[in-house]
Amino acid sequence: MRGRQSAAHRRLSEDRTGAASERLFLEDLYVGQRFVSAVHHLDAEQIKTFAREYDPQPFHLSDEGAGGTIFGTLAASGWHTMAITMRLLVDSVPLDAGLIGATTEVSWPRPTRPGSDLQVFSEFVDILPSRSKPNMAIVTMRAETRDQDGQVLQIFTAKMPVFKRP
Template sequence: MTVFFDDIDRWDGESYGTYEVTETEILDFAERYDPQWFHTDPDRAADSIYGDLIASGWHTAAMSMRLFVDGFLAETATLGAKGLDHLRWPKPVVPGDELTIHSTIHGVDEASSTDDYGVVRWGVETTANDGAKTVLAIEALVLVARE
């Protein structure tokens, strides 16, 4: 069933996921996109303030997006996004973390809506290890088609 803009409030407060983070994936992403030592050097990272290799925040955002698409957006009449607000990485992601996301509708921007679509302010929180720590908090402005 495709979820359209006018039905979106029924999907408030949903959780999706899981995604297991591996050291290999952290290293591969970091080498390609964010080659800072705490993402690329496990030995040096073990002696850092983090105590372990950590995923790039951008990697955390990408993994979260995958969970959101697989869990919900693939079944939604989305048309992309206008942007992101309030991006935070409260705790780092480390190898072995298992991620899940929880989405909450923060509002609908009627001023940006048209007859063809509406704009939904979606809060997404990514947690690791059954909610033991929050690793990403973001608000996305998503365009959703009207039926």
């Protein structure tokens, strides 16, 4: 299961950018397989709109509210960055049954700022076949959300069930 795919298949699925057309099953995956999302431009109004609805803290609502805080100026909610990341992952990692997190871990090494162009770089780092369900494995994916300067704004690791073709 680990790492045994044809060169043609590797060319087809490595470093995929933007929306993906074909759906992937367990037998299509290998450790080291990479995906690159499209770019999402994030402006101040998107940050404020998300914050008003879901995370109404002063540093997510205005520059003035962020003054005197650890952020200093307007910063996106980490959950907003995560929501954008999820959308970009869904569009760029075409798992047939979807991206279903069994366990996840997320960190935000830098704040996401207005004017950022967000892009997600993801990779399968482990594939663990299920002992009790031969048609399934738990796949670990690590994703970095970066800005236009390549700065890592978020690191997201997920363990997900992935299934073989029916």
